[in-house]
Amino acid sequence: MDFIDLKTQYQRIQKSVDERISNVLQHGQYIMGPEVQELEKKLADHVGVKHCLGVSSGTDALLVAMMAIDIKPGDEVITSPFSFFATVETMVLLGARPVFVDIDPATYNLDAKLLAAAITDKTKAIVPVSMYGQCSDMDIINQTAAQHNLPVIEDGAQSFGATYKGRQSCGLSTIGGTSFFPSKPLGCYGDGGAVFTDDDELARAMDEIRLHGQRGRYNHERIGINGRMDTIQATILTAKMEIFVDEVELRQQIAQRYTDELIKLGACYAGRDDANLKVPHINAENTSVYAQYTVQVTDREKTMKRLKEKGIPTAVHYPKSLHKQPAIASMGYSEINMPHSESAASSVFSLPMHPYLDANTQDTIIQALAVEI
Ligand SMILES: *Cc1c(COP(=O)(O)O)cnc(C)c1O
Numbered sequence: 365m366d367f368i369d370l371k372t373q374y375q376r377i378q379k380s381v382d383e384r385i386s387n388v389l390q391h392g393q394y395i396m397g398p399e400v401q402e403l404e405k406k407l408a409d410h411v412g413v414k415h416c417l418g419v420s421s422g423t424d425a426l427l428v429a430m431m432a433i434d435i436k437p438g439d440e441v442i443t444s445p446f447s448f449f450a451t452v453e454t455m456v457l458l459g460a461r462p463v464f465v466d467i468d469p470a471t472y473n474l475d476a477k478l479l480a481a482a483i484t485d486k487t488k489a490i491v492p493v494s495m496y497g498q499c500s501d502m503d504i505i506n507q508t509a510a511q512h513n514l515p516v517i518e519d520g521a522q523s524f525g526a527t528y529k530g531r532q533s534c535g536l537s538t539i540g541g542t543s544f545f546p547s548k549p550l551g552c553y554g555d556g557g558a559v560f561t562d563d564d565e566l567a568r569a570m571d572e573i574r575l576h577g578q579r580g581r582y583n584h585e586r587i588g589i590n591g592r593m594d595t596i597q598a599t600i601l602t603a604k605m606e607i608f609v610d611e612v613e614l615r616q617q618i619a620q621r622y623t624d625e626l627i628k629l630g631a632c633y634a635g636r637d638d639a640n641l642k643v644p645h646i647n648a649e650n651t652s653v654y655a656q657y658t659v660q661v662t663d664r665e666k667t668m669k670r671l672k673e674k675g676i677p678t679a680v681h682y683p684k685s686l687h688k689q690p691a692i693a694s695m696g697y698s699e700i701n702m703p704h705s706e707s708a709a710s711s712v713f714s715l716p717m718h719p720y721l722d723a724n725t726q727d728t729i730i731q732a733l734a735v736e737i
Contacts, residue, residue, distance in 0.1 A: 367677040368547050372720040377603050384599040397595030403602045411535040413560045415567035418593030419574050422521040422543020423450040425557035428591050429517045429539040432569040435460045439488035444474040445686045445705040447493040451519050452686050464687050469704045470635025470645040476504035483512050490516045494523030494533055497653035502528050502536045522655035524550050525612045529649045534560045549653040552597040612653055614719035619654040625730045630737045641737045656681050656714040664711050667736050674732045678713045685709045
């Protein structure tokens with residue numbers, strides 16, 4: 365049993381992918397070839413924003429976005445403590461200090477109601493994370509940010525294709541960044557990412573930053589990075605976009621089946637306490653792309669071991685709250701408490717989840733979980 369099955373997907377799009385890669389190999393423009401712009405146009409249309417820029421990873425998407433809004437040493441950036449390390453790593457690289465706001469235990473996302481209290485005169489930006497493929501309460505976050513004139517960068521590395529009040533993730537705030545790491549809902553065959561914005565000036569800044577701060581050949585107006593997306597990765601993503609909407613639907617059907625069956629067996633939704641097994645809670649205004657289908661149990665190690673014995677692979681996203689990561693904790697965070705984030709980090713684990721998970725395999729997983737409820 366696969367945790368994520370990328371081979372079946374490849375078989376479905378093999379002809380298109382192989383032809384496209386071969387095409388790039390023939391014309392030889394491996395860096396910033398025309399396929400990159402073709403993809404950017406497609407992605408911008410999908411998200412419903414003016415500008416999309418392909419970058420080299422989800423991490424660089426965050427870095428480029430934060431450089432464009434001029435995050436500097438001494439600035440504070442407010443974010444969620446429950447995320448992949450890149451969310452804070454990029455701010456710290458720029459010399460900023462992460463300020464954590466605990467999560468809502470129902471969604472695993474930054475609790476928007478707690479945001480206003482964390483804003484100080486050093487706050488420079490807010491970076492909500494759309495965990496597991498579900499967006500935060502972006503209206504409240506955007507309104508709170510607007511009152512203080514702050515930009516909002518959505519870490520949409522797990523949520524490309526998700527919607528909030530009918531609008532697409534990555535197009536909900538000042539800048540949206542995503543990742544095309546192979547196992548994300550839209551993944552390439554290596555590293556890749558993208559940034560999205562409606563702001564012409566920020567788009568221009570990010571375009572320059574991903575190209576060593578260059579404005580015109582060998583004229584460097586600012587400090588940038590080597591943050592481009594490869595032509596081959598871009599063309600693979602264009603091929604995958606042909607089936608992406610269908611794949612998102614399949615993911616949602618499979619997730620709904622997990623949820624319906626486990627609730628029938630007595631599981632409860634995340635954020636509640638009436639069962640040992642908690643399934644994802646998706647807010648009514650959201651659709652999730654289920655980058656992960658993540659559940660919670662009290663004794664995670666025991667449950668994961670029992671599933672493993674039955675041949676069912678699982679994984680933990682993520683086992684440590686960011687303020688407890690050694691590299692961050694040592695920066696003076698050892699005294700802070702993020703009870704909901706810490707509790708999630710000690711009890712979540714993810715089940716096999718991909719568009720090609722068949723009903724029989726899924727039934728095996730559901731049956732194996734029945735005893736854990
Ligand atoms: C995957 C991920 C990233 C980093 O993306 P890469 O493409 O691996 O650099 C950043 N933030 C979150 C929430 C992620 O899940």
